[in-house]
């Protein structure tokens with residue numbers, strides 16, 4: 034797109050809209066029945082070119098095929114996965130759109146539709162930015178008859194996306210479980226419907242709400258990739274529909290299958306954004322475009338370098354006391370930590386995971402003089418202070434639960450399953466949300482809290498809301514909206530407050546949380562060897578500046594694997610470095626090495642957190658990541674070796690995005706490298722043994 038190309042153009046003759054981003058184009062049109070249908074998504078086009086895109090051939094005409102076109106922008110007809118599932122009061126389920134008009138304001142197109150008979154309107158929103166290839170889409174539904182009947186809703190997706198016809202497709206996404214989040218899957222996509230979903234009330238450890246599609250030939254640096262990511266932190270559903278004629282459409286939005294609620298007369302219902310991105314430069318380019326978009330348009334404070342956090346969890350568990358936290362704080366500060374976070378155990382009767390959740394007053398046994406002496410000490414040591422909270426949860430053994438047993442998600446005559454000895458508070462209830470906001474606001478204000486680790490440690494079960502009757506399913510949506518509103522209000526009222534998103538690690542890592550938090554605790558697994566794979570998966574969409582990573586003890590508390598301190602640091606230094614070990618037991622040699630590595634990290638932090646990232650292709654057992662500073666003058670390469678067969682030395686690693694004619698100096702060895710050699714031949718990493726690592730820092734010679 035040239036600078037002068039308007040972001041949104043309309044061709045009235047063909048009733049076609051063309052959206053243009055710096056490197057891509059997206060076109061849709063109204064069909065003869067006023068239904069918006071997909072036309073094109075790929076490299077830039079002019080309006081005239083977009084109008085000439087031929088229709089995609091459909092399966093042979095027969096009475097068993099759809100009588101309407103495919104590729105709906107919000108699929109409400111045909112036989113594919115539907116974006117809207119609803120029933121009007123007389124039982125009618127079919128929507129019949131009439132085009133009302135469109136508006137274009139500052140890069141945002143709204144296509145306005147209304148049902149021809151029933152009181153339902155839909156606005157299809159598309160927003161493009163001049164500095165991003167991501168197209169933001171969402172839908173607003175409106176019940177436009179204040180005196181009408183309720184409309185029963187069972188599915189209200191944000192958008193449908195369609196890829197161009199290709200002989201085959203491949204699906205990339207991440208799967209996992211607690212402690213093994215973000216495992217990248219890249220598999221051929223079968224003909225039929227493939228469902229990606231979470232039914233757990235959080236976006237989940239098991240499946241993350243994004244996908245990438247290619248034709249099977251893309252790699253890290255080449256090939257066309259279509260991707261989409263949902264900005265939602267609760268249950269979700271993306272249904273990917275590939276038909277035998279080569280058409281691929283996916284529809285996605287919040288909520289999972291089986292939910293239903295009523296849209297009331299006069300009510301407006303807004304879906305979360307479902308962002309889409311086309312990239313012609315392979316998975317690496319797609320990831321960098323997502324990182325860039327999240328930086329420019331999603332994160333609250335992208336410009337800030339994230340501080341080096343010390344977190345107490347693996348060191349002291351629930352047994353936090355003023356004395357042990359002060360001891361950890363002193364050592365953490367000496368190492369160079371900038372923010373001290375006291376994790377679980379500081380409140381209520383919280384000596385383990387079986388009591389106290391919900392009682393957010395300082396535990397008088399652990400902190401007889403309150404938190405002030407610790408906070409004063411942390412500040413005296415030059416660090417900011419943060420606290421762990423888990424506002425959405427309650428232990429049955431708590432004063433809160435004893436006072437308000439009706440505040441939890443529950444269904445009459447059904448067992449209330451506890452997990453981690455806790456139940457979920459229903460944040461869809463205004464009284465519960467008000468209570469939570471009140472104590473959080475007071476906590477942050479009274480203790481001058483700089484940072485909250487907002488945790489959420491169990492999935493929803495028996496998720497009911499008896500008082501809501503037939504609208505009980507709304508809790509799946511409104512609980513999340515409640516969380517969003519509280520975090521947004523806290524941030525607005527306490528502008529210095531920073532927030533880490535956590536849900537037992539990476540159970541709620543998504544664009545919805547990233548819109549209102551500063552970083553994500555991506556896994557409770559801090560074993561550096563496992564973490565390499567987890568970080569690789571996280572980086573597919575989310576940027577390093579949001580990826581919190583701690584160095585913890587060896588052997589690891591979870592895996593019992595022993596790893597060198599340097600290796601553990603080098604893995605955590607690939608994101609937002611933090612420390613989470615029991616520093617009181619580290620040897621003087623460990624502390625000295627850690628101090629050196631933290632000091633080093635601070636010098637490369639702007640490049641890691643604010644630069645661009647390339648996942649470098651290496652061979653099995655060797656992994657490397659490159660970060661290039663925004664001005665391209667500093668290059669950081671971190672490489673790790675995991676167990677490999679003896680006799681197979683590491684290949685040279687070929688770098689990316691360098692000036693072939695420039696010279697680059699290795700800041701440690703002084704060696705001068707030619708850009709063209711680094712690009713075309715590569716640099717040999719020094720990885721003499723399993724679990725060794727190296728950090729190469731190159732400076733462009735002006």
Ligand code: GLA
Nearest residue numbers: 346376377535536537538557
């Ligand atoms: C979750 C978090 C951990 C820690 C514990 C505390 O598991 O992911 O980092 O905060 O809760 O109970």
